[in-house]
Amino acid sequence: NAGVMQNPRHLVRRRGQEARLRCSPMKGHSHVYWYRQLPEEGLKFMVYLQKENIIDESGMPKERFSAEFPKEGPSILRIQQVVRGDSAAYFCASSPGVNTEAFFGQGTRLTVV
Amino acid sequence: GIQVEQSPPDLILQEGANSTLRCNFSDSVNNLQWFHQNPWGQLINLFYIPSGTKQNGRLSATTVATERYSLLYISSSQTTDSGVYFCAVGDNQGGKLIFGQGTELSVKP
Secondary structure, three states: OOOOEEEEEEEEEEEOOEEEEEEOOOOOEEEEEEEOOOOOOEEEEEEEOOOOEEOOOOOOOOOOOOEEOOOOOOOEEOOOOOHHOOEEEEEEEEOOOOOOEEEEEOOOOEEEE | OOOEEEEEEEEEEEEOOOEEEEEOOOOOOOOEEEEEOOOOOOEEEEEEEEEEEEEEOEEEEEEEEEHHHEEEEEOOOHHHHHHEEEEEEEOOOOOOOOEOOOEEEEOOO
């Protein structure tokens, strides 16, 4: 049973470009969470999705950030018009249900130059 | 929202020593997990422990939910235990995890 798969592992974007981060949850997991880790900090919740639905986006910046988890395919975190402050590690987690054990992918390290 | 505090923030040990890491949280929770973030940034699940005591090799954890704290014990530490240890609790509104700031552990040979 493969773990949570994230790609790419590393992503470099110039200011103003778009970044797309992908996450495939573990088999049998229908709950997906995105977190951001700034340098030397802990992880901060961004968004919680189930198939085709955003359940909680209270941690998402109001502009430029969006997320989806379509019926088919991976979950996507999209950042438009990236700025240097978006440079961080973005982690995806999945779980089989609410308040069950969550498992994390290896993260995507975004660098904005 | 729920506040999660970990202590100590930093810890330096000699190989073979034992340690206790603490996690305090401000409200009742239905989910608590401990993670190890290794020097390569990977988050490794250690324990899913909303209450009670669990052991896995040299590591064990105890959560006293009524008193809102959890402890992670590391015995006979090894250099490969180095990294950051995070406690994360699930909020009661949907299951997202709230992370503490972590304890950075360095084990010296």
